[in-house]
Amino acid sequence: MTEIGTxxxxxxxxxxxxxxxxxxxxxxxxxxxxxxxxxAASVGLPGVIAHGMLxxxxxxxxxxxxAGDPGAVVEYGVRFARPVVVPDDDAGVTVTVDAAVSxxxxxxxxxxxxxxxxxxxxxxxxARAVVRPPTNG
Amino acid sequence: xPTDPSAAGRVYPPQxxxxxxxxxxxxxDAVGDPNPAYRDVEAAKSLGHPDxxxxxxxxxxxxxxxxxxxxxxxxxxxxxxxxAHQRFAHARPIHAGVQLRTTTTLDSIRSVxxxxxxxxxxxxxxxxxxxxxxxxxxxxxxxxxxxxx
Numbered sequence: 001m002t003e004i005g006t007x008x009x010x011x012x013x014x015x016x017x018x019x020x021x022x023x024x025x026x027x028x029x030x031x032x033x034x035x036x037x038x039x040a041a042s043v044g045l046p047g048v049i050a051h052g053m054l055x056x057x058x059x060x061x062x063x064x065x066x067a068g069d070p071g072a073v074v075e076y077g078v079r080f081a082r083p084v085v086v087p088d089d090d091a092g093v094t095v096t097v098d099a100a101v102s103x104x105x106x107x108x109x110x111x112x113x114x115x116x117x118x119x120x121x122x123x124x125x126x127a128r129a130v131v132r133p134p135t136n137g
Numbered sequence: 138x139p140t141d142p143s144a145a146g147r148v149y150p151p152q153x154x155x156x157x158x159x160x161x162x163x164x165x166d167a168v169g170d171p172n173p174a175y176r177d178v179e180a181a182k183s184l185g186h187p188d189x190x191x192x193x194x195x196x197x198x199x200x201x202x203x204x205x206x207x208x209x210x211x212x213x214x215x216x217x218x219x220x221a222h223q224r225f226a227h228a229r230p231i232h233a234g235v236q237l238r239t240t241t242t243l244d245s246i247r248s249v250x251x252x253x254x255x256x257x258x259x260x261x262x263x264x265x266x267x268x269x270x271x272x273x274x275x276x277x278x279x280x281x282x283x284x285x286x
Contacts (some may be wrong), residue, residue, distance in 0.1 A: 013169070019167075019169075022166070022167040023167045023168065025163075025167070026160075026163045026164045026166070026167035026168075027164065027167065027197060027198055027201070028198055028201055029197075029201060030215075031215040031216060031218065032215075032216050033215075033216055039216050042216075043216055043217060043279055044279065051220075052220040052223065053194055053197050053220065053223065054167075054168065056194055056223060057168035057170075057192060057194045058168060058169070060168075060192065060193050060194055061168070061169075061170055063193070064170065064172055064192065064193065065172070068184075069174060069184045069185075070172055070174050070175070070190060070191075070192055070193060070230070071174070071184065071185075071186060071190050071227075071229075071230035073193040073227070074226070074227055075224070075225065075226045075227070076193050076194070076224070076225050077222070077223065077224025077225065077273075078222070078223060078224075079221065079222045080219070080220050080221055080222065080223070083219075126222075
């Protein structure tokens with residue numbers, strides 16, 4: 001039985017410049033702040049940053065892996081609070097995600113709060129989803 | 138140059154997007170998600186879907202088509218744009234083979250600290266008009282050339 005407070009397993013995702021290039025092509029999002037240090041600096045960013053949508057998608061893996069059926073993620077929203085700066089090296093940056101059930105609704109769906117950090121800094125805030133929980137949850 | 142505040146309320150013509158199995162697989166690969174429901178038709182069918190389905194944030198691809206039209210209309214280049222907020226409410230999953238039509242509305246324009254915050258709503262529907270996903274976004278349009286950084 002899924003209850004308020006049920007925790008989803010914490011996950012870490014590594015993001016490199018190569019991942020940004022892949023995501024840009026797959027998503028059709030070629031904003032140069034995600035691949036050009038020169039353009040990123042010209043608009044006042046500390047460096048090339050990850051697509052917010054890539055970070056959102058990685059965090060969403062918590063939900064789809066838990067539910068099993070990706071179609072069980074009914075609502076999903078985030079605020080992109082801080083840019084995820086991706087250095088031009090092999091290590092990239094590590095995004096840490098944890099999540100817990102925050103609401104159990106009468107219709108059987110559950111609300112999930114997702115925490116997404118780089119180090120100690122929250123990069124996504126107000127990250128919430130409504131999910132049809134796994135039957136063995 | 139600030140965004141024309143009178144543009145709030147504009148509704149842009151529906152943008153078509155045809156969802157393919159290959160694009161779903163490519164997107165799932167790019168976000169590193171191995172879930173078989175994105176790649177294996179039988180696995181998707183066993184979950185009750187008519188074909189492979191797309192990850193929850195795949196909707197951003199048709200939504201971006203809508204953004205493109207809006208940005209073009211307002212004369213905004215993407216390098217100035219920071220994605221501030223995004224939310225998807227799915228009436229049902231997007232699956233391969235569906236023809237999508239995305240209608241974009243510029244709900245609001247607010248000026249905050251010299252930058253513009255655009256509130257945008259995209260209604261993603263099937264070709265027959267059935268609602269599939271409502272995507273709401275806030276985009277921050279930065280004033281370039283300032284010395285506030």
